[in-house]
Amino acid sequence: MKISRADVVRVAELAYLDLSEDELEMYRAQIDEILEYIGKLNQLDTSAVEPMAQVLADCQTTDSTLRDDVIVPCQTTGEILRQAPDPAPPYFRAPKVIER
Amino acid sequence: MADTWTIDSVRTALTTNKVSARELADEFFGRIRARNPELNAFLALSPERAYAQAAKIDASVAAGQPLPLLAGVPIAIKDVISTRGVKTTCGSKILENYIPPYDATAVERLEAAGAVVLGKTNCDEFAMGSSNENSAYGAVRNPEATDRVPGGSSGGSAAAVAAGLAVAALGTDTGGSIRQPGALCGVPAMMGSYGRVSRYGLIAFASSLDRIGPLATNVRDVAAILQVIAGRDPNDSTSTTELVPDYGAELDKPVKGLRLGIPKEYFGAGMDEGVRKKVEAGIAIFRKLGCELVEIAMPHTDYAIATYYVIATAEASSNLARYDGVRYGLRVDDPTLLGMYRKTRGAGFGPEVKRRIVLGTYVLSAGYWDAYYLKGQKVRALIAQDFRDAFTKVDAIITPTSPVPAFRLGERTNDPLQMYLADIYTVTGSLAGVPGISIPCGKVCGKLPVGLQIFGPAFGEARVLQLAHAFEQAGGATV
Numbered sequence A: 001m002k003i004s005r006a007d008v009v010r011v012a013e014l015a016y017l018d019l020s021e022d023e024l025e026m027y028r029a030q031i032d033e034i035l036e037y038i039g040k041l042n043q044l045d046t047s048a049v050e051p052m053a054q055v056l057a058d059c060q061t062t063d064s065t066l067r068d069d070v071i072v073p074c075q076t077t078g079e080i081l082r083q084a085p086d087p088a089p090p091y092f093r094a095p096k097v098i099e100r
Numbered sequence B: 001m002a003d004t005w006t007i008d009s010v011r012t013a014l015t016t017n018k019v020s021a022r023e024l025a026d027e028f029f030g031r032i033r034a035r036n037p038e039l040n041a042f043l044a045l046s047p048e049r050a051y052a053q054a055a056k057i058d059a060s061v062a063a064g065q066p067l068p069l070l071a072g073v074p075i076a077i078k079d080v081i082s083t084r085g086v087k088t089t090c091g092s093k094i095l096e097n098y099i100p101p102y103d104a105t106a107v108e109r110l111e112a113a114g115a116v117v118l119g120k121t122n123c124d125e126f127a128m129g130s131s132n133e134n135s136a137y138g139a140v141r142n143p144e145a146t147d148r149v150p151g152g153s154s155g156g157s158a159a160a161v162a163a164g165l166a167v168a169a170l171g172t173d174t175g176g177s178i179r180q181p182g183a184l185c186g187v188p189a190m191m192g193s194y195g196r197v198s199r200y201g202l203i204a205f206a207s208s209l210d211r212i213g214p215l216a217t218n219v220r221d222v223a224a225i226l227q228v229i230a231g232r233d234p235n236d237s238t239s240t241t242e243l244v245p246d247y248g249a250e251l252d253k254p255v256k257g258l259r260l261g262i263p264k265e266y267f268g269a270g271m272d273e274g275v276r277k278k279v280e281a282g283i284a285i286f287r288k289l290g291c292e293l294v295e296i297a298m299p300h301t302d303y304a305i306a307t308y309y310v311i312a313t314a315e316a317s318s319n320l321a322r323y324d325g326v327r328y329g330l331r332v333d334d335p336t337l338l339g340m341y342r343k344t345r346g347a348g349f350g351p352e353v354k355r356r357i358v359l360g361t362y363v364l365s366a367g368y369w370d371a372y373y374l375k376g377q378k379v380r381a382l383i384a385q386d387f388r389d390a391f392t393k394v395d396a397i398i399t400p401t402s403p404v405p406a407f408r409l410g411e412r413t414n415d416p417l418q419m420y421l422a423d424i425y426t427v428t429g430s431l432a433g434v435p436g437i438s439i440p441c442g443k444v445c446g447k448l449p450v451g452l453q454i455f456g457p458a459f460g461e462a463r464v465l466q467l468a469h470a471f472e473q474a475g476g477a478t479v
Helices: A005-014 A021-043 A077-083 B007-015 B021-039 B047-062 B105-112 B155-162 B179-185 B219-229 B273-288 B301-322 B337-348 B351-364 B369-390 B416-421 B427-432 B461-473
Strands: B042-045 B074-078 B116-121 B168-173 B189-191 B211-216 B259-263 B292-296 B396-400 B436-444 B448-455
Touching (some): A005 B351, A021 B301, A021 B351, A021 B369, B007 B021, B021 B042, B021 B047, B021 B116, B042 B155, B047 B116, B074 B155, B105 B116, B105 B219, B155 B168, B155 B179, B168 B179, B179 B189, B219 B436, B259 B273, B273 B292, B273 B396, B273 B448, B273 B461, B301 B369, B369 B427, B396 B461, B448 B461
Parallel strands (some): B074 B116, B259 B292
Antiparallel strands (some): B042 B116, B168 B211, B189 B211, B189 B436, B396 B448, B436 B448
16 A cells, blocks of 8 residues: 555645545545555666756856746736735735634 | 638638638537537637628738738637737636736737637637547547547647638647647648747747747648748747748749658657558658658657657756746635645646646756756757658658557547657657647548648748748649
8 A cells, every 4th residue: 555544644644635535535445545656756877867857958048047037917816805805904814824 | 601711711702702711610610519519629719809800901902902821811820829819728727717817929920910800719628638639628520530638739620620610720839739730630730840830829838849830731731831930039038139031932843853751760669550650651752842751760750759758858847846826817815825826736737737747846846856857858969869860861751640540539549658649759859849840641441530740840830831832733643
């Protein structure tokens, strides 16, 4: 077994994801099978391989890291706040984080 | 009116006053009203926006002004791509009422070129799936066989084009999500190179893999849409400064003498016999066109699914962290902040999305990162190297798009691993970042379309389109 029920509970905690008892067991079994399959990657010796984090070379997006940090006005604040579940313009309101 | 409209026939009809852009929009909204209750291809329509654009085009026609490339062409947009003022749900309950305050660059460019946006197409939730059955708003049905899936995740876009409910559509492809539904619904469907099309406004699933691309009824239209949406966008740092060639001008160049690689790893076990025969007959067309067929080896192909489901889920778990019930979308109340996060995400995400968040969080978590995520990135490098090696010997690579034709609704939903394995021929090109197209290559059982896939080297879209066009002109669709 690659993944235990305790692992799934821990990972769901990390991902801030409520899972029901049924979901916990279903995902444990399914992910166990998937991890078993993924284990085939260990057939390959990759000790001399550089990991590939992204596709493009820097020269292909010449200004990717060089854009000037200029402040531009946002015209859609009102529209954005109207979408919020609990707006308190100009803020988003969330449940209290720190107890006084 | 003609049954199948193309970009060319729309232009001709507009300029000869056979039809107005407004009448054309009427025609397509009528088709959608008639057919969508059965197919479920569209989630939202944007008539206000469509008619405003049509009025602009009709005014240009009346004034005798030159018309832009896509003037009056009715198009559909996959629901993971942002459209200002038009609901964009990603096929998810967590964004059920979300209305983007801005347009994706690809949409903005299509409209600037005269296209008429009809509405938003159904898809697997956050583009995670290969059958469209993971949409929170119900599965799409395949117009060629309505008891079957259209493929996914861009199933709504593929079904809309195949059923004549749009002249073309935008889809997105992370592991095959444009090409596979294109194959299963029998329409040409293309993913350009990673970096070719701006993703500004595309709601992210896996950022090192996600791409936007076109589906249409013919290769020339695919080329025209790609032409409009391709190119550098200052709002997307991963869009490249590579020049965009004139794809249309490249289409009619002869393909005689081109070397096409046939990787034996793509014709192994698990492939439907009917699909195999059609793809082999398709390859014979290229031989008749004077292409040289070369058997090649791509030794890491068998590791692509495992690699993909590590990398894509890891990136998804990070990208989907933003859905926390604070700024937009669903919120399920709780007195504590963390409780609100957990309840909102638990209630808002569907089963496949939760499965991938759990798997992705696991492969990134302390103690497992090296064994899974880093290992996945290393094998990804080997798969990309397979492609680079192949392109030193051949001009393009020919494979099937999907090992099976459209399967029945519900047939595979209980076995996620089996569903993942359906992506076996498409995820390789996704990981490598190369362009790929799926084009219709006959039908099996008299009605189920088969797709043939063409991969080109990075930024070799012109070559891919040229081969696809030659194949189409040689009767590939009815092989």
